[in-house]
Amino acid sequence: MTDGPLIVQSDKTLLLDIDHVLSTECRRAIAPFAELERSPEHIHTYRLTSLGLWNARAAGHDAEMVIDTLLKYSRYAVPHSILVDVAEIMSRYGRLRLEADPIHGLVLITTDTAVLEEVIRAKKIAPLLGIRIDAETIAVHPSQRGHIKQSLLRLGWPAEDFAGYVDGQHHEIDLVQNGWKIRPYQELAAEGFWHGGSGVVVLPCGAGKTIVGAAAMAHAKATTLILVTNTIAARQWREELLQRTTLNEDEIGEYSGAKKEIRPVTIATYQVMTKKKNGTYAHLDLFDTHDWGLIIYDEVHLLPAPIFRFTADIQSRRRLGLTATLVREDGLEGEVFSLIGPKRFDVPWKEIEAQGYIAPAECIEVRVTLTEAERLLYATAEPENRYRQCATTKTKRAIVELLTKHHKDDQVLVIGQYIDQLDELSEVLGVPLIKGDTPVNERERLFNLFRAGEVKCLVVSKVANFSIDLPDATVAIQVSGAFGSRQEEAQRLGRILRPKSDGRTARFYSVVSRDTIDQDFAQNRQRFLAEQGYSYKIIDADDVSQGKL
């Protein structure tokens, strides 16, 4: 028995003891084939999945290396069945290959005819195939490249894709590192993506995903389509690209509800892409207007369904997905991986925090006790209104007031779900409110004021959940949310994670009504962050009022 940092469980999870001297070394060794699942304070959980092992194969690691690594770092004897499984799963990779063929376009080739016979008989695969060329080869409709890869993956016979990517129309793009430098992990992420071909990069909010996108563009040096969540995000991408790359204003176009510019680098919103006109998606042509060399999906966890389908049809182009939290409440994480590509880079939030690239944050759950009258109201509310009832109680308002008063010198965001609650808060606190129907210009004006420090506090609705860049927000107060959405909680924390000039700790308050469903949802919401190692502190509203913060 060695005294390694890794415990290999029989359910294929790997537990990494991060207090162990070899933990960093071990983490690097297992990262290529194991997927990080949770990274709380002491023990990180990784998982061996077929997908992860196949990705490792694709990246040139073999089963022997995986097994050696497991044996080397394992604290206890590794269950035999795991070793057998690893070898078995990895041997499945590469028996089928997708290759470009001068005559037939795209072909599926096998080294094991039995496997080919098995897969061509599968119901899901048969319609995607063309003529049988010989015993080992069969033609595939080029437009089905994505579909067939996805279906083969489900059958457990992943195809190694040798068909390559379209280079796209060349366009010179380079990073301009004047006064700033690309961070090591950003570079690693961009490189990981580039060598993998397509895939998803997972980085914490505020860790500079835009730079990873820019770096990827610099690798591709080709026309690029960037898909973002909304117009504000689009403008921020534009600003960032202008600042960080050799691109000039004429080279970057915005394709949104307001403008329809198509330039070598075009930034489009999901919203416009999914807009239907007379029952058809009117703007999907955008994908075809240019010979794109790279497609970037920002906040890929929000990728809407029609774009999913479309992505399957453009498998020959390089695709980069960016996100902080690949937890989809609709459980479609798998879909994202199979359409855009596997996870190419992931790193525990706390590690980047330790490197100083994101601000340390303190998460505090403030529990308010409902008044008798509110409790009665809550108890008698219809089940569908219960959450709203307890999330928007008047009692919360007083606490928010206290908290903003406490942080009167900080940049504070008050974030909530329900507009009437926010309206009220905005009025009581005497600060501006930004919500869905706030015009873009007004929004930008307010953001600029906030950035300049002229406005100390903003009340924002869920429009602020994503991709808004508020460099100096140091405190966020969450008063209500979309039920138990883990992803939303993480995104909101992300609003305050950009490093502060004075290295200050950011504070994230979540105001929760005690003994109600609000509290249960809060627990679920906190799960993702807790798994990233953010330990919530729970305090009582009375402590706040007594100034104990």
Next chain:
Amino acid sequence: METRSFADYLRALDDEALLNLFALRPDLVSPVPPEISSLGIRASSAPSLARAVDSLNKWQFQILEACASLTEPFAEKSIIALTDTSAKFVIPRLVDLALIYGDSHGYWLPNSLREVLGNEVAGLGPSSMAKLSMSKLDEAPESSKKVLERLTWGPPRGSVGDIRNPGPGIAWLLKENFLIPLDQRTVVLPREVALHLRGGKVHKNPQPNPPLVKGTAGKETTVNRAAIANVATVLRWSEEILNFWSEEAPSSLRAGGVGVRDLKAAAEHLGVDENCAAFIAELVFLAGLVVIDADDRILPTHSFDLWLTQDHETRWRTLASLWLITSRVSGLVGRADSKHISALGPELDRVNAASARKLALQILAENPYLSPEHDSFLAVTKWRAPSRRSSTLQRELVQWTLREAEWLGITGQGGLSRYGAAFLHEEDVLGIAEDLPKPVDHILLQSDNTAIAPGPLEIEVARVLDSIADIESRGGATVYRFSEATIRRGLDHGKTGEEIKEFLRKTSKTPMPQPLEYLIADVAKRHGRLRVGNTTAYIRCEDPSILTQILSDRKVEGLGLRRIAPEVLVCDHEANELITTLREAGYMPAAESGSGILLSGLKLNRAKSRPRPPRIIGEIETPTQETLLAAVRAIRTGERSSHKQTSLRDVAAKALGSVPRTTANETLEILNTFIKEQRTLSIGYADNNGSATHRIIDPLSISAGSLLARDHATGKVQSFRIPRITGVSPL
């Protein structure tokens, strides 16, 4: 020609030879036969001979086949001629086993041996009655040679369209007596011709040496490490399947055994395939850790609780030692061709399972740390035990043994481990205890509401954790997750929030995260409204003053009453006793049914029945030296007394001149001898009315309790039931 009977041969053996025989064929002394003649009968009976033949390896078997192809008596020389000079080393072994026996004329076979070996030993036909001139074979026409080629190595029979109108090749052979017609359509190649064509040898491929076990040699440390992981795993599986069944006991099938769906559920719970789940189920069943109780529920027994308190090595040994000798074959469960066979069911016994398992393990043991290739391993087992009965299963049995040995950790990555070797050599200490990861007594609490036990937990700690958290991942370590539901469960089991917190604080090496503390406090706050405790009986009364009166009443002081609410008193005495005492003290209590009382304490579902592990139908174990000595003594004594009886009876018979009388054993022995010598004898035979008649017969054969013989009076072949034969005497 005067020959000695088999019994006479045995009678002449010295004690040492008898002991040796008994050691080699333990079935001969279970039970101990009364005297030598019954020993002779048993030793020459088909079942016993079949057992003895089973114990031969390929080469010994080939030699025995060669013996059987000779006419008795035969000489060692002829055996060697038919086989190989190395046969001379094998012959003594066959003699030791009493599969052949010798006298001054040469070697003989016990009566039923040919029957056991089958009609056409080594593919050889019957002897020819005609005079054959082998030199003529060279002149055989081409077509005849082709026929001969086909029949030479057996089977010796061939079918022809019509014997009266055969093809030219067959006609020539028939004419020269090189083929014998059997019936209208069948011809057979006589033994002499076949042996001549085989070049004077019986076997095409004599195999005097065992094939080598091929495979990959594992590194000692790797094998041992893998094995200890397997040991840890099998112990965990056993514990988990029982805990799983304890929570929700499956019902057994009407025919007995675990249903397919329940087995699947268990397999899923353990994260193994169904074959493995069936194996684990059988393993714990054998050890009596689980039982099908009277209500047809499959439940862990109290032995399970005891088993859990033992150290890991003892636990493992309990499981493995029963697996070693059981006749039950868990591999049969869930095969496509045997859907009705279920784990824990009644149909898993297979006669040769234990011996096949033993053989496979023996071969493993001879090749430590070698992970054998299946085919070569099978070839070796085939050589070691060529003539196993029901050999169809043999292949699977061997494969299953290897698979199960791996699951058990006797092997690691296919090679025999240190622990396996120690276990097979029945050593006192297997080394499992030292090499298994030491149990840990602490956990690591994390702020995502999980706790991780970085190693196998001590049983007490694990029990408590099981009650307050769900297990999320199992293996070398265990990951527990706390949630409102699990904390409530802990509180339901009678713990208070404070106790849980205290336990976690004490057990955790890391500080308790605040959210968890709040979670526990929150649940406990809501839960705490109800107070739960153990009590045997209670007194409730709507008038608190009466209760106060009782409390201060000296007459009921002995009851140890306690007030838990203004209107409720409790005590630890039985309700009946309480009522009696209260009545004696002048109160007028009424009994209340016990329903509605929330009893606390961990609920462990256990069967009421005692463990009833399945019966083991295995091979007969090799008896100890003492037993064998005792057996020899007993037989010798029996022999002396039966001699006396015989001579006394002979005197009496001569005087009376009546029908022959012999004991049953003597009868069989004499009959066997006379069948062999084909001599006429007289018997006494009881008719339907019970009166004995005197018959003169030529005995032909004995089978199924009847003697087939030609009756001189009628001239017909008739069957005589042996129990009705009152006695036999030669004429």
